[in-house]
Amino acid sequence: xxxxxxxxxxxxxxxxxxxxxxxxxxxxxxxxxxxxxxxxxxxxxxxxxxxxxxxxxxxxxxxxxxxxxxxxxxxxxxxxxxxxxxxxxxxxxxxxxxxxxxxxxxxxxxxxxxxxxxxxxxxxxxxxxxxxxxxxxxxxxxxxxxxxxxxxxxxxxxxxxxxxxxxxxxxxxxxxxxxxxxxxxxxxxxxxxxxxxxxxxxxxxxxxxxxxxxxxxx
Amino acid sequence: xxxxxxxxxxxxxxxxxxxxxxxxxxxxxxxxxxxxxxxxxxxxxxxxxxxxxxxxxxxxxxxxxxxxxxxxxxxxxxxxxxxxxxxxxxxxxxxxxxxxxxxxxxxxxxxxxxxxxxxxxxxxxxxxxxxxxxxxxxxxxxxxxxxxxxxxxxxxxxxxxxxxxxxxxxxxxxxxxxxxxxxxxxxxxxxxxxxxxxxxxxxxxxxxxxxxxxxxxxxxxxxxxxxxxxxxxxxxxxxxxxxxxxxxxxxxxxxxxxxxxxxxxxxxxxxxxxxxxxxxxxxxxxxxxxxxxxxxxxxxxxxxxxxxxxxxxxxxxxxxxx
Numbered sequence: 001x002x003x004x005x006x007x008x009x010x011x012x013x014x015x016x017x018x019x020x021x022x023x024x025x026x027x028x029x030x031x032x033x034x035x036x037x038x039x040x041x042x043x044x045x046x047x048x049x050x051x052x053x054x055x056x057x058x059x060x061x062x063x064x065x066x067x068x069x070x071x072x073x074x075x076x077x078x079x080x081x082x083x084x085x086x087x088x089x090x091x092x093x094x095x096x097x098x099x100x101x102x103x104x105x106x107x108x109x110x111x112x113x114x115x116x117x118x119x120x121x122x123x124x125x126x127x128x129x130x131x132x133x134x135x136x137x138x139x140x141x142x143x144x145x146x147x148x149x150x151x152x153x154x155x156x157x158x159x160x161x162x163x164x165x166x167x168x169x170x171x172x173x174x175x176x177x178x179x180x181x182x183x184x185x186x187x188x189x190x191x192x193x194x195x196x197x198x199x200x201x202x203x204x205x206x207x208x209x210x211x212x213x214x215x216x217x218x
Numbered sequence: 219x220x221x222x223x224x225x226x227x228x229x230x231x232x233x234x235x236x237x238x239x240x241x242x243x244x245x246x247x248x249x250x251x252x253x254x255x256x257x258x259x260x261x262x263x264x265x266x267x268x269x270x271x272x273x274x275x276x277x278x279x280x281x282x283x284x285x286x287x288x289x290x291x292x293x294x295x296x297x298x299x300x301x302x303x304x305x306x307x308x309x310x311x312x313x314x315x316x317x318x319x320x321x322x323x324x325x326x327x328x329x330x331x332x333x334x335x336x337x338x339x340x341x342x343x344x345x346x347x348x349x350x351x352x353x354x355x356x357x358x359x360x361x362x363x364x365x366x367x368x369x370x371x372x373x374x375x376x377x378x379x380x381x382x383x384x385x386x387x388x389x390x391x392x393x394x395x396x397x398x399x400x401x402x403x404x405x406x407x408x409x410x411x412x413x414x415x416x417x418x419x420x421x422x423x424x425x426x427x428x429x430x431x432x433x434x435x436x437x438x439x440x441x442x443x444x445x446x447x448x449x450x451x452x453x454x455x456x457x458x459x460x461x462x463x464x465x466x467x468x469x470x471x472x473x474x475x476x477x478x479x480x481x482x483x484x485x486x487x488x489x490x491x492x493x494x495x496x497x498x499x500x501x502x503x504x505x506x507x508x509x510x511x512x513x514x515x516x517x518x519x520x521x522x523x524x525x526x527x528x529x530x531x532x533x534x535x536x537x538x539x540x
Contacts, residue, residue, distance in 0.1 A: 108237070
Protein backbone atom coordinates (compact mmCIF):
# COMPACT_ATOMS: atom_id res chain seq x y z
CA UNK A 1 0.00 0.00 0.00
CA UNK A 2 2.80 2.36 0.92
CA UNK A 3 6.45 2.00 -0.10
CA UNK A 4 9.34 4.37 0.66
CA UNK A 5 12.34 3.49 -1.47
CA UNK A 6 15.59 5.24 -0.40
CA UNK A 7 13.77 8.53 0.07
CA UNK A 8 15.57 11.73 1.02
CA UNK A 9 14.05 15.14 1.46
CA UNK A 10 16.18 18.24 1.52
CA UNK A 11 14.44 21.62 1.90
CA UNK A 12 15.55 24.63 -0.16
CA UNK A 13 17.32 26.05 2.91
CA UNK A 14 19.59 22.99 2.91
CA UNK A 15 18.02 21.21 5.86
CA UNK A 16 17.80 17.48 5.23
CA UNK A 17 14.63 16.33 6.95
CA UNK A 18 14.77 12.73 5.74
CA UNK A 19 17.83 10.74 4.69
CA UNK A 20 17.63 7.49 2.78
CA UNK A 21 14.37 6.29 4.31
CA UNK A 22 13.08 2.90 3.18
CA UNK A 23 10.11 0.95 4.55
CA UNK A 24 6.81 -0.45 3.38
CA UNK A 25 3.34 -0.69 4.89
CA UNK A 26 0.73 -3.28 3.94
CA UNK A 27 -2.89 -2.41 3.23
CA UNK A 28 -4.91 -2.35 6.44
CA UNK A 29 -1.81 -2.09 8.63
CA UNK A 30 -1.73 0.18 11.69
CA UNK A 31 1.62 1.93 12.09
CA UNK A 32 2.95 4.44 14.63
CA UNK A 33 5.54 6.89 13.46
CA UNK A 34 7.51 8.01 16.49
CA UNK A 35 10.49 10.17 17.25
CA UNK A 36 11.31 13.54 18.82
CA UNK A 37 10.03 16.68 17.18
CA UNK A 38 12.21 17.62 14.23
CA UNK A 39 12.91 13.96 13.46
CA UNK A 40 11.05 14.23 10.15
CA UNK A 41 7.66 12.74 11.05
CA UNK A 42 5.63 15.56 9.50
CA UNK A 43 7.83 15.65 6.40
CA UNK A 44 7.28 11.93 5.90
CA UNK A 45 3.51 12.36 6.04
CA UNK A 46 3.67 15.30 3.62
CA UNK A 47 5.50 13.16 1.10
CA UNK A 48 2.61 10.69 1.15
CA UNK A 49 -0.17 13.14 0.29
CA UNK A 50 1.90 15.18 -2.13
CA UNK A 51 2.33 18.33 -0.07
CA UNK A 52 6.09 17.89 -0.49
CA UNK A 53 8.09 15.97 -3.08
CA UNK A 54 11.09 13.79 -2.33
CA UNK A 55 14.50 15.09 -3.35
CA UNK A 56 15.77 11.56 -3.99
CA UNK A 57 14.22 8.12 -3.99
CA UNK A 58 10.63 7.19 -4.66
CA UNK A 59 7.36 7.10 -2.75
CA UNK A 60 4.71 4.66 -3.93
CA UNK A 61 1.11 4.92 -2.75
CA UNK A 62 -1.17 2.09 -3.87
CA UNK A 63 1.17 1.27 -6.73
CA UNK A 64 1.41 4.88 -7.91
CA UNK A 65 4.79 6.58 -7.95
CA UNK A 66 4.02 9.82 -6.11
CA UNK A 67 7.46 11.29 -6.77
CA UNK A 68 6.67 11.37 -10.49
CA UNK A 69 2.99 12.28 -10.22
CA UNK A 70 2.08 15.33 -12.33
CA UNK A 71 0.68 18.21 -10.26
CA UNK A 72 -2.78 17.94 -11.82
CA UNK A 73 -3.06 14.32 -10.57
CA UNK A 74 -2.34 15.26 -6.96
CA UNK A 75 -5.99 16.11 -6.11
CA UNK A 76 -7.02 12.55 -7.08
CA UNK A 77 -4.30 11.13 -4.83
CA UNK A 78 -5.41 13.28 -1.92
CA UNK A 79 -9.06 12.32 -2.33
CA UNK A 80 -8.01 8.81 -1.36
CA UNK A 81 -6.22 9.86 1.83
CA UNK A 82 -7.89 11.03 5.03
CA UNK A 83 -5.91 13.48 7.15
CA UNK A 84 -6.19 14.26 10.88
CA UNK A 85 -4.27 17.22 12.29
CA UNK A 86 -2.92 18.00 15.72
CA UNK A 87 -5.08 21.12 16.07
CA UNK A 88 -7.91 19.39 14.15
CA UNK A 89 -8.10 22.34 11.67
CA UNK A 90 -11.86 22.62 11.74
CA UNK A 91 -13.51 25.56 9.99
CA UNK A 92 -15.07 27.56 12.77
CA UNK A 93 -17.43 29.47 10.51
CA UNK A 94 -19.05 26.20 9.43
CA UNK A 95 -21.26 23.89 11.38
CA UNK A 96 -20.13 20.38 12.27
CA UNK A 97 -22.14 18.99 9.36
CA UNK A 98 -20.44 21.19 6.76
CA UNK A 99 -17.00 20.47 8.20
CA UNK A 100 -17.50 16.75 7.91
CA UNK A 101 -19.16 17.00 4.49
CA UNK A 102 -16.20 18.77 2.85
CA UNK A 103 -14.43 15.68 1.41
CA UNK A 104 -17.74 14.46 -0.03
CA UNK A 105 -18.40 17.82 -1.68
CA UNK A 106 -14.95 17.65 -3.21
CA UNK A 107 -15.73 14.15 -4.45
CA UNK A 108 -18.91 15.51 -6.04
CA UNK A 109 -21.39 13.37 -4.15
CA UNK A 110 -25.16 13.89 -4.28
CA UNK A 111 -26.59 15.91 -1.33
CA UNK A 112 -28.75 12.99 -0.16
CA UNK A 113 -25.74 10.65 -0.07
CA UNK A 114 -23.67 13.31 1.66
CA UNK A 115 -26.24 13.66 4.42
CA UNK A 116 -26.34 9.89 4.96
CA UNK A 117 -22.54 9.54 5.03
CA UNK A 118 -22.02 12.51 7.35
CA UNK A 119 -24.49 11.08 9.88
CA UNK A 120 -22.83 7.69 9.66
CA UNK A 121 -19.35 9.16 10.19
CA UNK A 122 -20.51 11.25 13.15
CA UNK A 123 -22.18 8.27 14.80
CA UNK A 124 -18.97 6.28 14.33
CA UNK A 125 -17.05 8.85 16.38
CA UNK A 126 -19.83 9.12 18.97
CA UNK A 127 -21.24 12.48 17.95
CA UNK A 128 -24.70 11.45 16.77
CA UNK A 129 -27.06 14.40 16.51
CA UNK A 130 -24.39 17.07 16.74
CA UNK A 131 -24.53 18.01 13.01
CA UNK A 132 -25.96 21.45 13.66
CA UNK A 133 -23.49 22.49 16.37
CA UNK A 134 -20.79 25.07 15.85
CA UNK A 135 -17.26 23.69 16.38
CA UNK A 136 -16.47 26.27 19.08
CA UNK A 137 -19.26 24.92 21.28
CA UNK A 138 -17.56 21.48 21.37
CA UNK A 139 -14.89 20.32 23.80
CA UNK A 140 -11.33 19.67 22.59
CA UNK A 141 -11.92 15.92 22.40
CA UNK A 142 -15.17 16.40 20.49
CA UNK A 143 -13.50 18.75 18.05
CA UNK A 144 -10.81 16.18 17.37
CA UNK A 145 -13.49 13.54 16.82
CA UNK A 146 -15.19 15.82 14.28
CA UNK A 147 -11.77 16.07 12.58
CA UNK A 148 -11.58 12.28 12.49
CA UNK A 149 -15.12 11.99 11.13
CA UNK A 150 -14.10 14.38 8.36
CA UNK A 151 -11.01 12.28 7.63
CA UNK A 152 -12.95 9.04 7.23
CA UNK A 153 -16.31 10.22 5.85
CA UNK A 154 -15.31 9.53 2.25
CA UNK A 155 -13.95 6.08 3.23
CA UNK A 156 -10.39 6.62 2.10
CA UNK A 157 -8.15 3.55 1.91
CA UNK A 158 -5.49 5.42 3.88
CA UNK A 159 -5.58 7.59 6.96
CA UNK A 160 -2.74 9.88 8.04
CA UNK A 161 -2.67 11.55 11.46
CA UNK A 162 -0.10 14.07 12.63
CA UNK A 163 -0.01 14.21 16.46
CA UNK A 164 -3.78 13.60 16.68
CA UNK A 165 -3.70 13.49 20.49
CA UNK A 166 -1.25 16.33 20.97
CA UNK A 167 -3.67 18.54 22.89
CA UNK A 168 -5.73 15.88 24.65
CA UNK A 169 -5.56 14.31 28.09
CA UNK A 170 -4.55 10.61 28.39
CA UNK A 171 -8.11 9.26 28.65
CA UNK A 172 -9.25 11.13 25.55
CA UNK A 173 -6.07 10.12 23.75
CA UNK A 174 -6.75 6.44 24.36
CA UNK A 175 -10.29 6.92 23.16
CA UNK A 176 -9.10 8.55 19.93
CA UNK A 177 -6.47 5.86 19.35
CA UNK A 178 -9.01 3.09 19.75
CA UNK A 179 -11.08 4.82 17.07
CA UNK A 180 -8.10 4.66 14.72
CA UNK A 181 -7.61 1.02 15.58
CA UNK A 182 -11.22 0.30 14.63
CA UNK A 183 -10.69 1.88 11.23
CA UNK A 184 -7.62 -0.23 10.60
CA UNK A 185 -9.65 -3.30 11.48
CA UNK A 186 -12.04 -2.25 8.72
CA UNK A 187 -9.14 -2.38 6.24
CA UNK A 188 -7.96 1.22 6.31
CA UNK A 189 -4.20 1.71 6.29
CA UNK A 190 -3.48 3.97 9.27
CA UNK A 191 -0.28 5.91 9.82
CA UNK A 192 -0.04 7.97 13.01
CA UNK A 193 2.81 10.32 13.84
CA UNK A 194 3.12 10.89 17.58
CA UNK A 195 5.65 11.50 20.28
CA UNK A 196 3.39 10.11 22.99
CA UNK A 197 5.45 6.96 23.72
CA UNK A 198 3.31 5.84 26.65
CA UNK A 199 0.33 5.64 24.40
CA UNK A 200 2.24 3.83 21.66
CA UNK A 201 3.53 1.19 24.03
CA UNK A 202 0.02 0.51 25.27
CA UNK A 203 -1.17 -0.28 21.74
CA UNK A 204 -0.56 -3.50 19.86
CA UNK A 205 0.85 -1.88 16.73
CA UNK A 206 3.92 -1.72 14.55
CA UNK A 207 6.30 1.17 15.22
CA UNK A 208 8.55 3.10 12.86
CA UNK A 209 10.97 5.23 14.78
CA UNK A 210 12.52 8.27 13.15
CA UNK A 211 15.73 9.72 14.48
CA UNK A 212 17.51 12.58 12.74
CA UNK A 213 15.77 11.87 9.46
CA UNK A 214 16.51 8.12 9.48
CA UNK A 215 14.30 5.16 10.28
CA UNK A 216 15.20 2.92 13.17
CA UNK A 217 12.72 0.07 13.32
CA UNK A 218 12.91 -1.42 16.80
CA UNK B 219 -13.13 -1.53 2.13
CA UNK B 220 -10.31 -4.06 2.01
CA UNK B 221 -10.86 -4.76 -1.69
CA UNK B 222 -10.78 -1.13 -2.70
CA UNK B 223 -7.72 -0.54 -0.57
CA UNK B 224 -5.81 -3.37 -2.19
CA UNK B 225 -7.25 -2.88 -5.65
CA UNK B 226 -7.48 0.47 -7.38
CA UNK B 227 -5.41 2.07 -4.66
CA UNK B 228 -5.73 5.49 -3.20
CA UNK B 229 -9.01 6.29 -4.89
CA UNK B 230 -12.45 6.48 -3.48
CA UNK B 231 -15.03 4.57 -5.50
CA UNK B 232 -13.75 5.30 -8.98
CA UNK B 233 -15.82 7.96 -10.71
CA UNK B 234 -16.67 7.64 -14.38
CA UNK B 235 -16.85 10.47 -16.84
CA UNK B 236 -20.61 11.06 -16.72
CA UNK B 237 -20.68 11.01 -12.92
CA UNK B 238 -17.84 13.47 -12.93
CA UNK B 239 -19.81 15.75 -15.24
CA UNK B 240 -22.91 15.43 -13.08
CA UNK B 241 -20.89 16.31 -9.99
CA UNK B 242 -19.32 19.23 -11.83
CA UNK B 243 -22.65 20.69 -12.94
CA UNK B 244 -24.16 20.05 -9.52
CA UNK B 245 -21.32 22.04 -7.98
CA UNK B 246 -21.98 24.89 -10.42
CA UNK B 247 -25.71 24.95 -9.74
CA UNK B 248 -25.13 24.82 -6.03
CA UNK B 249 -22.54 27.62 -6.11
CA UNK B 250 -24.76 29.81 -8.29
CA UNK B 251 -27.19 30.02 -5.36
CA UNK B 252 -24.92 29.62 -2.35
CA UNK B 253 -22.45 32.36 -3.34
CA UNK B 254 -25.32 34.85 -3.68
CA UNK B 255 -26.74 33.77 -0.32
CA UNK B 256 -23.33 34.22 1.29
CA UNK B 257 -22.95 37.68 -0.24
CA UNK B 258 -26.46 38.70 0.83
CA UNK B 259 -25.63 37.68 4.39
CA UNK B 260 -23.58 40.90 4.59
CA UNK B 261 -25.98 43.31 2.90
CA UNK B 262 -24.14 46.49 3.94
CA UNK B 263 -20.78 45.51 2.51
CA UNK B 264 -22.42 44.04 -0.58
CA UNK B 265 -24.45 47.18 -1.25
CA UNK B 266 -21.37 49.38 -1.03
CA UNK B 267 -19.41 47.20 -3.44
CA UNK B 268 -22.38 47.15 -5.82
CA UNK B 269 -22.73 50.92 -5.59
CA UNK B 270 -19.05 51.51 -6.32
CA UNK B 271 -19.25 49.24 -9.37
CA UNK B 272 -22.59 50.73 -10.37
CA UNK B 273 -21.30 54.30 -10.27
CA UNK B 274 -18.13 53.34 -12.15
CA UNK B 275 -20.21 51.71 -14.89
CA UNK B 276 -22.93 54.35 -15.07
CA UNK B 277 -20.64 57.31 -15.75
CA UNK B 278 -19.41 56.18 -19.18
CA UNK B 279 -22.90 54.95 -20.04
CA UNK B 280 -24.49 58.32 -19.26
CA UNK B 281 -21.82 60.04 -21.32
CA UNK B 282 -22.35 57.72 -24.24
CA UNK B 283 -26.11 58.28 -24.12
CA UNK B 284 -25.59 62.04 -24.20
CA UNK B 285 -23.15 61.72 -27.07
CA UNK B 286 -25.48 59.47 -29.01
CA UNK B 287 -28.32 61.93 -28.57
CA UNK B 288 -26.09 64.76 -29.81
CA UNK B 289 -24.91 62.93 -32.90
CA UNK B 290 -28.30 61.69 -33.98
CA UNK B 291 -29.54 63.03 -37.29
CA UNK B 292 -32.77 64.62 -36.19
CA UNK B 293 -31.26 66.35 -33.27
CA UNK B 294 -28.60 68.08 -35.32
CA UNK B 295 -30.97 70.89 -36.08
CA UNK B 296 -30.88 71.93 -32.45
CA UNK B 297 -27.46 73.31 -33.06
CA UNK B 298 -27.50 73.38 -36.86
CA UNK B 299 -29.78 76.11 -38.16
CA UNK B 300 -30.81 75.84 -41.75
CA UNK B 301 -28.83 77.58 -44.45
CA UNK B 302 -30.36 80.96 -45.30
CA UNK B 303 -30.41 81.80 -49.03
CA UNK B 304 -31.07 85.55 -49.53
CA UNK B 305 -32.77 86.31 -52.80
CA UNK B 306 -31.74 89.16 -55.10
CA UNK B 307 -35.08 88.90 -56.92
CA UNK B 308 -38.62 89.14 -55.56
CA UNK B 309 -39.75 85.84 -54.06
CA UNK B 310 -42.75 85.65 -56.40
CA UNK B 311 -40.59 86.11 -59.52
CA UNK B 312 -40.08 83.26 -61.96
CA UNK B 313 -36.37 83.02 -61.14
CA UNK B 314 -37.08 82.61 -57.44
CA UNK B 315 -39.84 80.05 -58.04
CA UNK B 316 -37.56 78.12 -60.41
CA UNK B 317 -34.79 78.07 -57.78
CA UNK B 318 -37.28 76.86 -55.21
CA UNK B 319 -38.38 74.01 -57.53
CA UNK B 320 -34.77 72.96 -58.23
CA UNK B 321 -33.87 72.97 -54.53
CA UNK B 322 -36.96 70.94 -53.68
CA UNK B 323 -35.94 68.34 -56.28
CA UNK B 324 -32.30 68.25 -55.23
CA UNK B 325 -31.06 65.11 -53.51
CA UNK B 326 -28.65 67.08 -51.35
CA UNK B 327 -31.49 68.99 -49.74
CA UNK B 328 -33.78 67.62 -47.11
CA UNK B 329 -36.17 70.46 -46.54
CA UNK B 330 -36.89 73.82 -48.12
CA UNK B 331 -39.00 76.65 -46.77
CA UNK B 332 -39.71 79.96 -48.46
CA UNK B 333 -40.00 83.05 -46.32
CA UNK B 334 -41.52 85.77 -48.41
CA UNK B 335 -40.61 89.42 -47.97
CA UNK B 336 -43.88 90.06 -46.12
CA UNK B 337 -43.41 87.10 -43.82
CA UNK B 338 -39.84 88.19 -43.12
CA UNK B 339 -41.04 91.66 -42.28
CA UNK B 340 -43.71 90.33 -39.93
CA UNK B 341 -41.31 88.02 -38.18
CA UNK B 342 -38.64 90.66 -37.89
CA UNK B 343 -40.90 93.30 -36.45
CA UNK B 344 -42.49 90.94 -33.97
CA UNK B 345 -39.22 89.43 -32.86
CA UNK B 346 -36.96 92.43 -32.61
CA UNK B 347 -39.26 95.23 -31.72
CA UNK B 348 -37.86 97.21 -34.65
CA UNK B 349 -41.32 97.58 -36.17
CA UNK B 350 -41.20 101.36 -35.87
CA UNK B 351 -37.84 101.57 -37.55
CA UNK B 352 -39.11 99.49 -40.45
CA UNK B 353 -42.13 101.73 -40.75
CA UNK B 354 -39.73 104.51 -41.63
CA UNK B 355 -39.04 102.77 -44.92
CA UNK B 356 -41.53 103.49 -47.60
CA UNK B 357 -41.28 99.94 -48.83
CA UNK B 358 -40.20 96.62 -47.36
CA UNK B 359 -36.38 96.58 -47.31
CA UNK B 360 -36.13 92.88 -46.48
CA UNK B 361 -35.35 90.31 -49.18
CA UNK B 362 -37.11 86.99 -49.58
CA UNK B 363 -35.32 84.08 -47.97
CA UNK B 364 -35.24 80.38 -48.76
CA UNK B 365 -34.34 78.27 -45.78
CA UNK B 366 -32.54 75.10 -46.87
CA UNK B 367 -31.92 72.14 -44.59
CA UNK B 368 -29.15 70.10 -46.16
CA UNK B 369 -29.19 66.31 -46.07
CA UNK B 370 -25.42 66.26 -45.66
CA UNK B 371 -24.25 66.41 -42.07
CA UNK B 372 -20.61 67.22 -42.15
CA UNK B 373 -19.23 70.70 -42.56
CA UNK B 374 -17.41 70.16 -45.86
CA UNK B 375 -20.46 68.71 -47.62
CA UNK B 376 -22.63 71.60 -46.50
CA UNK B 377 -20.05 74.07 -47.70
CA UNK B 378 -20.13 72.47 -51.15
CA UNK B 379 -23.93 72.74 -51.31
CA UNK B 380 -23.72 76.37 -50.26
CA UNK B 381 -21.27 77.09 -53.05
CA UNK B 382 -23.58 75.43 -55.60
CA UNK B 383 -26.56 77.49 -54.43
CA UNK B 384 -24.45 80.64 -54.40
CA UNK B 385 -23.82 80.15 -58.13
CA UNK B 386 -27.52 80.08 -59.05
CA UNK B 387 -29.36 82.99 -60.62
CA UNK B 388 -31.42 85.13 -58.26
CA UNK B 389 -29.24 84.38 -55.22
CA UNK B 390 -27.76 87.30 -53.40
CA UNK B 391 -25.99 85.58 -50.53
CA UNK B 392 -25.92 82.24 -48.69
CA UNK B 393 -25.51 82.35 -44.93
CA UNK B 394 -24.49 79.55 -42.68
CA UNK B 395 -21.89 78.91 -40.05
CA UNK B 396 -19.59 76.37 -41.68
CA UNK B 397 -16.76 76.72 -39.21
CA UNK B 398 -19.15 76.08 -36.34
CA UNK B 399 -20.34 72.85 -37.90
CA UNK B 400 -16.84 71.65 -38.59
CA UNK B 401 -15.86 72.38 -35.02
CA UNK B 402 -18.92 70.54 -33.76
CA UNK B 403 -18.02 67.45 -35.79
CA UNK B 404 -14.49 67.59 -34.46
CA UNK B 405 -15.69 68.04 -30.88
CA UNK B 406 -18.06 65.10 -31.21
CA UNK B 407 -15.16 63.04 -32.55
CA UNK B 408 -12.99 63.97 -29.60
CA UNK B 409 -15.83 63.27 -27.18
CA UNK B 410 -16.28 59.83 -28.71
CA UNK B 411 -12.61 59.07 -28.13
CA UNK B 412 -12.70 60.44 -24.60
CA UNK B 413 -15.69 58.20 -24.05
CA UNK B 414 -13.87 55.07 -25.28
CA UNK B 415 -10.90 55.89 -23.07
CA UNK B 416 -13.18 56.51 -20.08
CA UNK B 417 -15.10 53.33 -20.78
CA UNK B 418 -11.84 51.38 -20.84
CA UNK B 419 -10.56 53.02 -17.67
CA UNK B 420 -13.78 52.51 -15.74
CA UNK B 421 -14.03 48.88 -16.87
CA UNK B 422 -10.47 48.37 -15.69
CA UNK B 423 -11.41 50.00 -12.39
CA UNK B 424 -14.35 47.62 -11.99
CA UNK B 425 -12.07 44.63 -12.62
CA UNK B 426 -9.66 45.91 -9.98
CA UNK B 427 -12.43 46.67 -7.47
CA UNK B 428 -13.81 43.16 -7.80
CA UNK B 429 -10.34 41.65 -7.74
CA UNK B 430 -9.50 43.51 -4.56
CA UNK B 431 -12.78 42.63 -2.85
CA UNK B 432 -12.16 38.98 -3.63
CA UNK B 433 -8.55 39.15 -2.50
CA UNK B 434 -9.80 40.04 0.97
CA UNK B 435 -12.30 37.18 0.83
CA UNK B 436 -9.55 34.78 -0.23
CA UNK B 437 -7.38 35.94 2.67
CA UNK B 438 -10.28 35.37 5.07
CA UNK B 439 -10.83 31.87 3.73
CA UNK B 440 -7.22 30.82 3.72
CA UNK B 441 -7.81 28.00 6.19
CA UNK B 442 -10.72 26.68 4.19
CA UNK B 443 -8.72 26.77 0.96
CA UNK B 444 -5.81 24.90 2.55
CA UNK B 445 -8.08 22.22 4.00
CA UNK B 446 -9.94 21.85 0.72
CA UNK B 447 -6.67 21.37 -1.13
CA UNK B 448 -5.48 18.83 1.45
CA UNK B 449 -8.62 16.79 0.93
CA UNK B 450 -8.09 16.70 -2.81
CA UNK B 451 -9.92 19.79 -4.04
CA UNK B 452 -8.45 20.73 -7.43
CA UNK B 453 -7.45 24.30 -8.24
CA UNK B 454 -10.57 24.78 -10.33
CA UNK B 455 -12.74 23.39 -7.53
CA UNK B 456 -11.19 25.85 -5.09
CA UNK B 457 -11.48 28.85 -7.37
CA UNK B 458 -15.02 28.17 -8.57
CA UNK B 459 -16.80 29.87 -5.61
CA UNK B 460 -14.71 32.98 -6.14
CA UNK B 461 -15.55 33.07 -9.84
CA UNK B 462 -19.25 32.97 -8.90
CA UNK B 463 -18.77 35.68 -6.29
CA UNK B 464 -17.12 37.81 -8.96
CA UNK B 465 -20.03 37.10 -11.27
CA UNK B 466 -22.57 38.26 -8.68
CA UNK B 467 -20.58 41.37 -7.77
CA UNK B 468 -20.29 42.39 -11.44
CA UNK B 469 -23.87 41.50 -12.30
CA UNK B 470 -25.31 43.30 -9.26
CA UNK B 471 -23.09 46.30 -9.99
CA UNK B 472 -24.44 46.40 -13.55
CA UNK B 473 -27.98 46.23 -12.18
CA UNK B 474 -27.29 49.25 -9.98
CA UNK B 475 -25.61 51.05 -12.89
CA UNK B 476 -28.79 50.45 -14.90
CA UNK B 477 -30.90 51.94 -12.12
CA UNK B 478 -28.57 54.92 -11.78
CA UNK B 479 -28.71 55.56 -15.53
CA UNK B 480 -32.50 55.32 -15.77
CA UNK B 481 -33.02 57.53 -12.71
CA UNK B 482 -30.55 60.12 -14.01
CA UNK B 483 -32.38 60.22 -17.34
CA UNK B 484 -35.67 60.66 -15.56
CA UNK B 485 -34.14 63.46 -13.53
CA UNK B 486 -32.73 65.16 -16.64
CA UNK B 487 -35.65 64.58 -18.99
CA UNK B 488 -37.72 67.61 -17.92
CA UNK B 489 -35.07 70.31 -18.42
CA UNK B 490 -33.77 68.64 -21.60
CA UNK B 491 -37.25 68.57 -23.08
CA UNK B 492 -37.79 72.26 -22.33
CA UNK B 493 -34.46 73.08 -23.94
CA UNK B 494 -35.28 71.01 -27.00
CA UNK B 495 -38.71 72.64 -27.34
CA UNK B 496 -37.11 76.07 -27.41
CA UNK B 497 -35.20 74.85 -30.45
CA UNK B 498 -38.38 73.33 -31.93
CA UNK B 499 -36.58 69.98 -31.77
CA UNK B 500 -37.67 66.52 -30.71
CA UNK B 501 -34.30 65.99 -29.05
CA UNK B 502 -34.59 63.64 -26.09
CA UNK B 503 -32.26 61.58 -23.95
CA UNK B 504 -33.39 58.08 -24.72
CA UNK B 505 -33.33 55.46 -21.98
CA UNK B 506 -31.47 52.17 -22.35
CA UNK B 507 -33.35 49.74 -24.56
CA UNK B 508 -33.88 46.07 -23.78
CA UNK B 509 -30.90 44.89 -25.81
CA UNK B 510 -28.64 47.56 -24.37
CA UNK B 511 -29.73 46.72 -20.83
CA UNK B 512 -28.96 43.05 -21.43
CA UNK B 513 -25.57 44.01 -22.87
CA UNK B 514 -24.87 46.08 -19.76
CA UNK B 515 -25.72 43.15 -17.45
CA UNK B 516 -23.55 40.83 -19.54
CA UNK B 517 -20.70 43.33 -19.41
CA UNK B 518 -20.98 43.58 -15.63
CA UNK B 519 -20.97 39.81 -15.23
CA UNK B 520 -18.01 39.50 -17.60
CA UNK B 521 -16.01 42.15 -15.76
CA UNK B 522 -16.81 40.37 -12.50
CA UNK B 523 -15.57 37.05 -13.82
CA UNK B 524 -12.44 38.70 -15.23
CA UNK B 525 -11.79 40.46 -11.92
CA UNK B 526 -12.09 37.22 -9.98
CA UNK B 527 -9.77 35.44 -12.43
CA UNK B 528 -7.15 38.09 -11.93
CA UNK B 529 -7.19 37.90 -8.17
CA UNK B 530 -7.85 34.19 -7.85
CA UNK B 531 -4.89 33.34 -10.04
CA UNK B 532 -2.59 35.68 -8.21
CA UNK B 533 -3.52 34.72 -4.67
CA UNK B 534 -4.83 31.18 -4.86
CA UNK B 535 -1.59 29.92 -6.32
CA UNK B 536 0.25 31.27 -3.29
CA UNK B 537 -1.93 29.34 -0.88
CA UNK B 538 -0.51 25.86 -0.60
CA UNK B 539 -1.26 23.45 2.21
CA UNK B 540 1.36 23.60 4.94
